[in-house]
Amino acid sequence: MFLIRGVLLAGKFRTQHQLAQMSHDDQRNTLIVEIAGRSKQTNLQSFNDDTLAGMGAVLVYLRTARIRDDAALKGMTSDDMRNTLIVELGAQTHLSGPVLQGMSNIELVLLGLGKPQPGSLALGNYIRGVLLAGQFRTQHELNQMSADDQRNTLIVEMAAHSNENNFQALNDFQLGGVGAVMVFLRGAGIRTDADLKKMSTDDQRNVAIVEVGAQTNLGSKLQGLTNMDIVLTALGVDPVFQQKPPIPQPPPANGDVVTFDCGPITSELPLGGSVHVVMKRNGDFTFSSHVHDSGFDNIDYALSAVLITGSGIAFTFERSGHVEGTSAGLPFGTPNRNDDSFTTGNNPMITREFDDLFAGAKLMASLDGTDKLANGIKGMLGDLLSQAAEAIGKAAVSAAVALVA
Numbered sequence: 001m002f003l004i005r006g007v008l009l010a011g012k013f014r015t016q017h018q019l020a021q022m023s024h025d026d027q028r029n030t031l032i033v034e035i036a037g038r039s040k041q042t043n044l045q046s047f048n049d050d051t052l053a054g055m056g057a058v059l060v061y062l063r064t065a066r067i068r069d070d071a072a073l074k075g076m077t078s079d080d081m082r083n084t085l086i087v088e089l090g091a092q093t094h095l096s097g098p099v100l101q102g103m104s105n106i107e108l109v110l111l112g113l114g115k116p117q118p119g120s121l122a123l124g125n126y127i128r129g130v131l132l133a134g135q136f137r138t139q140h141e142l143n144q145m146s147a148d149d150q151r152n153t154l155i156v157e158m159a160a161h162s163n164e165n166n167f168q169a170l171n172d173f174q175l176g177g178v179g180a181v182m183v184f185l186r187g188a189g190i191r192t193d194a195d196l197k198k199m200s201t202d203d204q205r206n207v208a209i210v211e212v213g214a215q216t217n218l219g220s221k222l223q224g225l226t227n228m229d230i231v232l233t234a235l236g237v238d239p240v241f242q243q244k245p246p247i248p249q250p251p252p253a254n255g256d257v258v259t260f261d262c263g264p265i266t267s268e269l270p271l272g273g274s275v276h277v278v279m280k281r282n283g284d285f286t287f288s289s290h291v292h293d294s295g296f297d298n299i300d301y302a303l304s305a306v307l308i309t310g311s312g313i314a315f316t317f318e319r320s321g322h323v324e325g326t327s328a329g330l331p332f333g334t335p336n337r338n339d340d341s342f343t344t345g346n347n348p349m350i351t352r353e354f355d356d357l358f359a360g361a362k363l364m365a366s367l368d369g370t371d372k373l374a375n376g377i378k379g380m381l382g383d384l385l386s387q388a389a390e391a392i393g394k395a396a397v398s399a400a401v402a403l404v405a
Helices: 003-010 016-020 024-038 049-064 070-074 078-093 097-101 105-113 127-133 139-143 147-160 172-187 193-197 201-216 219-224 227-234 348-352 354-360 376-391
Strands: 257-261 271-280 284-293 299-308 313-323 338-346 362-369 399-404
Touching: 003 016, 003 024, 003 049, 003 172, 016 201, 024 049, 024 070, 049 070, 049 078, 049 105, 049 127, 078 097, 078 105, 078 139, 105 127, 127 139, 127 147, 127 172, 147 172, 172 193, 172 201, 172 227, 201 219, 201 227, 257 354, 271 299, 271 313, 271 354, 271 362, 284 299, 284 313, 284 399, 299 376, 313 338, 313 348, 313 376, 338 399, 348 354, 362 376
Parallel strands: 313 399
Antiparallel strands: 257 271, 271 284, 284 338, 299 313, 299 362
């Protein structure tokens, strides 16, 4: 991870292509020159890269969000800037001074850009950060705007900086992601406003992938990242391409054992997974699940699965858990993106219904963030039972047998 690059980009001190020609030492020295020329901070060479990046990030935030102008910043030390940002974030978030004082400079900047507050179960609203980074609104203007106002403002800006106009159909995470890519291309000097106006969001994403690929040599692997993570990679955050750990493989089907796999599960969030079930004639079963967060935010998730026979008997499985996104690894860690489970048990109903299970039952699963479920995981399971009954041409299931709850 080398966040100095991101500070130079976000501050528009260097373009993407200029940075591509610079070593890490060149980038470090360039940031030192910029901070020295824009503050009264001294001894900058004595700070390590991470501390220097944090100091630069605070300066860039105050400047980009138009909290302080260049003349005011010139009279401030890095501590003065940090304290100013803490006061501003206190007004924005209503967090106490001691809580904010306990955060690093990078954590403070991320909070200002929309990272969830400590202890919050809500997903971050990075629409605010995109509006700030793109200089479409100031810190004080955004403080007076509701989340809906901020969303609609970004929709207007995206329509003005692309050839699309269907942004109302995107959820907040998707909207923030396409906005982040547009702001990156614009701020890093990769494309002009006139260029962007001729491009779709897919075009903009593909250009960003080409540029970040040239920067990182990651090539086609970047296609697996969300828009937000592509931009973070450009800013110097190490991307995570975490392979799914192997799930214990069930034995092959025979007259006494049958296996089921629902295939990839997706959701509206950057959240995916899979479910595997093994049933034995003696009533034994195993339920294994895998959930992966491929996005920026941490997610508390709910997973439901239904295995339904042709006669309408439904075996149900439920699981709740937590996975981490890129934000959990900032500034210098690695997020725990995967959550895996393996549960065993026995139920006599499996023995009774085994012939129908072996003849061809259907496994269905549903996955989402817990804060997206109006009626909780039980409501999710109820919806899935209705879908399972419909899949076999019945109005309702004949009976539901809870194996994992």
